[in-house]
Amino acid sequence: MTNLSTIAGIKAFGPSGLERLISELGEPRYRAHQIVRWLYGKGAGSWDEMTDVPASLRQRLSDRYTLPVPxxxxxxxxxxxxxxxxxxxxxxxxxxxxxxxxxxxxxxxxxxxxxxxxxxxxxxxxxxxxxxxxxxxxxxxxxxxxxxxxxxxxxxxxxxxxxxxxxxxxxxxxxxxxxxxxxxxxxxxxxxxxxxxxxxxxxxxxxxxxxxxxxxxxxxxxxxxxxxxxxxxxxxxxxxxxxxxxxxxxxxxxxxxxxxxxxxxxxxxxxxxxxxxxxxxxxxxxxxxxxxxxxxxxxxxxxxxxxxxxxxxxxxxxxxxxxxxxxxxxxxxxxxxxxxxxxxxxxx
Ligand code: SF4
Structure with missing residues (x-):
């Protein structure tokens, strides 16, 4: 089976997976909620749009994950x-x-x-x-x-x-x-x-x-x-x-x-x-x-x-x-x- 994280990037994660990921990065849990809000609540198409997420976290996420939109x-x-x-x-x-x-x-x-x-x-x-x-x-x-x-x-x-x-x-x-x-x-x-x-x-x-x-x-x-x-x-x-x-x-x-x-x-x-x-x-x-x-x-x-x-x-x-x-x-x-x-x- 295809490796979905290669295709779907950050969108391979569900809510609990995102929380795990954020905590592995040493960030507080509420950051996962912010990211969900940007991805699905507001439909962000890029990491740059997530203005209330610290730039350093956005950078680390964008180094690892793509943010594809159908x-x-x-x-x-x-x-x-x-x-x-x-x-x-x-x-x-x-x-x-x-x-x-x-x-x-x-x-x-x-x-x-x-x-x-x-x-x-x-x-x-x-x-x-x-x-x-x-x-x-x-x-x-x-x-x-x-x-x-x-x-x-x-x-x-x-x-x-x-x-x-x-x-x-x-x-x-x-x-x-x-x-x-x-x-x-x-x-x-x-x-x-x-x-x-x-x-x-x-x-x-x-x-x-x-x-x-x-x-x-x-x-x-x-x-x-x-x-x-x-x-x-x-x-x-x-x-x-x-x-x-x-x-x-x-x-x-x-x-x-x-x-x-x-x-x-x-x-x-x-x-x-x-x-x-x-x-x-x-x-x-x-x-x-x-x-x-x-x-x-x-x-x-x-x-x-x-x-x-x-x-x-x-x-x-x-x-x-x-x-x-x-x-x-x-x-x-x-x-x-x-x-x-x-x-x-x-x-x-
Ligand atoms: S999409 Fe639904 S109805 Fe169609 S083959 Fe799959 S299970 Fe059956």
């Missing part, structure tokens, strides 16, 4: 709903995508946690290109910061639902969420920060022990083992039985509801057998089911379920005591909707 390579704006999709270039030439989803009350940013993804989900454009590398802490935070800057407004919510499996890059993702949550960083409330995993059980177990109230979303997509293995081959090691047990433990430990993401694929995940299994899986769990109308992905063998069937599924889940909603998809005209990221960039 380069905007492409930006598309949806004519339908104002959703914006961004393509960022990183220090080593890797590229990642993020999406900004505005409403009158909120600005939500969907960010990437890896360049590419190794999970190979069959319905996802990103999965088709494989994993290039993990992102560093600051490469994750900068996506959210820069999208907020582009909209000229505060980011109210951020979701790790872009490229990558967040729990396959656990430590960097936690460091990034902490910087997004920190008043020195982006100041986004912990409950408004969501990690979306394809269901890696060790990651769910670790998250349940974290002190912050980050929100957890799990891509279920099928509660039939054989179908799930086919759709999401990268997560075979954590079977449905283990996954459900991990969700039970997580909700017991945190008291927080999880969101189960379920993509409706005609004839694959919307059949009576599949929906019975989904109802059994969700019954009694502290959860909410998010039904996702499948989006067109080039060369995909899956097609969306009908709106009539989706509404029926909501009713069936409701009957068995599980709250469910159909997600409104946004940005489909610019390939910014779920599962579409990287559609135009696979192979880059």
């Amino acid at each position: 380069t905007l390579l492409d930006r598309q704006v949806s004519a339908v709903d104002g959703t914006r999709k961004y393509l960022w270039g990183l220090g080593d030439g890797a590229t990642v995508e993020s999406v900004g989803l505005p409403t009158p009350e909120r600005l939500t940013v969907c960010f990437s946690t890896q360049a590419g993804c190794g999970m190979g989900c069959s319905f996802c454009a990103t999965g088709a290109g494989g994993l290039k590398r993990n992102l560093a802490v600051g490469e994750i935070v900068d996506q959210v910061r820069l999208v907020g800057e582009d909209f000229g407004s505060r980011v109210s919510n951020a979701v790790a639902m872009g490229q990558g499996e967040p729990f396959a890059n656990y430590d960097a993702v936690m460091g990034a969420l902490r910087l997004m949550n920190s008043p020195d960083g982006l100041g986004i409330g912990a409950r408004h920060l969501t990690v979306s995993t394809c269901g890696l059980v060790p990651g769910i177990q670790r998250l349940s022990g974290e002190p912050e109230q980050f929100t957890l979303a799990i891509s279920l997509h099928s509660a039939v083992q054989e179908t799930r293995d086919e759709l999401m081959p990268g997560v075979k090691a954590s079977d449905l039985h283990q996954l459900r047990a991990a969700i039970v433990d997580y909700t017991a430990a945190t008291g927080r509801r999880v969101s189960l993401e379920y993509a409706l694929m005609a004839g694959v995940t919307d059949t009576p057998k599949q929906i019975d299994s989904l109802r059994n899986f969700a019954r009694g769990l502290l959860c909410h089911v998010n039904l996702i109308p499948l989006n067109p992905v080039a060369h995909s063998r899956h097609s969306p379920a009908s709106t009539k069937r989706a509404a029926e599924i909501v009713r069936l889940l409701d009957k068995s005591g599980t709250e469910a909603t159909i997600r409104t998809e946004r940005g489909a005209d610019i390939d910014a909707a779920c599962g579409q990221l990287s559609q135009k960039h696979v192979g880059n």
Whole structure:
């Protein structure tokens, strides 16, 4: 795996790593907070801008670390709903995508946690290109910061639902969420920060022990083992039985509801057998089911379920005591909707 500190410089460090670094340099802890404020709160692009940090410390830091900022390579704006999709270039030439989803009350940013993804989900454009590398802490935070800057407004919510499996890059993702949550960083409330995993059980177990109230979303997509293995081959090691047990433990430990993401694929995940299994899986769990109308992905063998069937599924889940909603998809005209990221960039 690439040495991230060579590529990301100072942005390879999370909040605790920065504190360690500052104390190794014999400086007081509050200097780390100042640097976080400059890097993420104010978006400094050079050490010289950090005017309240002593020049001698700035010099020592700049001798050791670069201070890279992602380069905007492409930006598309949806004519339908104002959703914006961004393509960022990183220090080593890797590229990642993020999406900004505005409403009158909120600005939500969907960010990437890896360049590419190794999970190979069959319905996802990103999965088709494989994993290039993990992102560093600051490469994750900068996506959210820069999208907020582009909209000229505060980011109210951020979701790790872009490229990558967040729990396959656990430590960097936690460091990034902490910087997004920190008043020195982006100041986004912990409950408004969501990690979306394809269901890696060790990651769910670790998250349940974290002190912050980050929100957890799990891509279920099928509660039939054989179908799930086919759709999401990268997560075979954590079977449905283990996954459900991990969700039970997580909700017991945190008291927080999880969101189960379920993509409706005609004839694959919307059949009576599949929906019975989904109802059994969700019954009694502290959860909410998010039904996702499948989006067109080039060369995909899956097609969306009908709106009539989706509404029926909501009713069936409701009957068995599980709250469910159909997600409104946004940005489909610019390939910014779920599962579409990287559609135009696979192979880059
Ligand atoms: S759906 Fe998520 S976990 Fe699966 S391949 Fe795509 S980015 Fe990776």
